[in-house]
Amino acid sequence: MREFAQAPASLLFDDFVRIYFSCRPPADAAGQYVSYSAYVDLDRADPTRVLRVADDPILTLGELGTFDEFGTYPVSVIRHHNTIRAYYGGWTRCVSVPFNVAIGCAESTDDGLTFHRLGPGPVIPYSLNEPFVMSGPKIRRFNDLYYLFYIAGTSWKVVEGRPEPVYRIRMATSIDGLSWTKLNRNLIETVLENDEAQASPDVFFADGSYHMFFCYRYSEGYRSHARGYRIGYAHSTDLTAWTRDDARAGIDVSQTGWDSEMISYPHVFHLDGTTYMAYLGNGVGREGFGLARLKTALTWGA
Numbered sequence: 001m002r003e004f005a006q007a008p009a010s011l012l013f014d015d016f017v018r019i020y021f022s023c024r025p026p027a028d029a030a031g032q033y034v035s036y037s038a039y040v041d042l043d044r045a046d047p048t049r050v051l052r053v054a055d056d057p058i059l060t061l062g063e064l065g066t067f068d069e070f071g072t073y074p075v076s077v078i079r080h081h082n083t084i085r086a087y088y089g090g091w092t093r094c095v096s097v098p099f100n101v102a103i104g105c106a107e108s109t110d111d112g113l114t115f116h117r118l119g120p121g122p123v124i125p126y127s128l129n130e131p132f133v134m135s136g137p138k139i140r141r142f143n144d145l146y147y148l149f150y151i152a153g154t155s156w157k158v159v160e161g162r163p164e165p166v167y168r169i170r171m172a173t174s175i176d177g178l179s180w181t182k183l184n185r186n187l188i189e190t191v192l193e194n195d196e197a198q199a200s201p202d203v204f205f206a207d208g209s210y211h212m213f214f215c216y217r218y219s220e221g222y223r224s225h226a227r228g229y230r231i232g233y234a235h236s237t238d239l240t241a242w243t244r245d246d247a248r249a250g251i252d253v254s255q256t257g258w259d260s261e262m263i264s265y266p267h268v269f270h271l272d273g274t275t276y277m278a279y280l281g282n283g284v285g286r287e288g289f290g291l292a293r294l295k296t297a298l299t300w301g302a
Helices: none
Strands: 004-014 016-025 038-045 050-052 073-079 084-094 099-108 135-141 145-158 162-174 195-205 210-217 231-238 264-271 276-278 287-291
Touching: 004 264, 004 276, 004 287, 016 073, 038 073, 073 099, 073 135, 084 135, 099 135, 135 195, 145 195, 195 264, 210 264, 231 264
Parallel strands: 004 073, 162 195
Antiparallel strands: 004 016, 016 038, 038 050, 073 084, 084 099, 135 145, 145 162, 195 210, 210 231, 264 276, 276 287
16 A cells, blocks of 8 residues: 555445545566555544554455456445445556456455455456456446446557557446446547547436536546546436536646646545545545535435
8 A cells, every 4th residue: 555545436334434445555676566455434424534444455466367467446336235246447467558457346245344256257358349448347226227337448549659548438237246238339428539538437316317427538648737637527317328517527626736637536425415526636546535525415316
């Protein structure tokens, strides 16, 4: 837990809110990272107060040659019968490009302290029409059906000699959370450019509509204030047709400080009458994640 606190995801308990996130030990001699997932427990009465931090990763890295040998990031959790399920991006290293990602599934029987993977392979791999970078899973349940919102790579662009991924938001549905039917199309239109990258599609139901917060960036030069990640917003009545309206996202970069260059990977949760957004700041979470509070009231549904 040396660097980063990325991709926050919440799980509510009686007295605290557990926020799962992904972090990294120091890079190796070749400058290569691995990524683990952990958690921090926040006081339910005051979520700016940290109660405890995980002593160990919630999930080990994958075995030699598996899809998650080098990383488990990001992670999204949901209660499933008497267990807690985690859907996560499993990272492997490549030669022509830096990495590839597929989506794995793990389960916890100790109230979310540790997880064991359900198998050595991914639950949603890359496929014929989604060839790489299957990541950013957000698991939700609406109308007795599981929904997995995720990103799928569309291309790799070589920018100043470095391959950079472009990805868009997609969705799949499932009865059991293991066998998935993909919608097989992008959900959110682009506004910056055709190669706009989108990530972290966080969806909830409130006031009679479905709401999605996500992040987006330019395909080039995005490690900067001018072209870095911003948080976007879209709404829908049926979860498949989405109307984008970023002006309603309600949050932007700060004038100074840890989130003054970019904001990304939003996660929205409702807690005792208040709606919060956990999100990343500069360097895509290199300096950690923060909390924002919605100023107006929402009536949340199932």
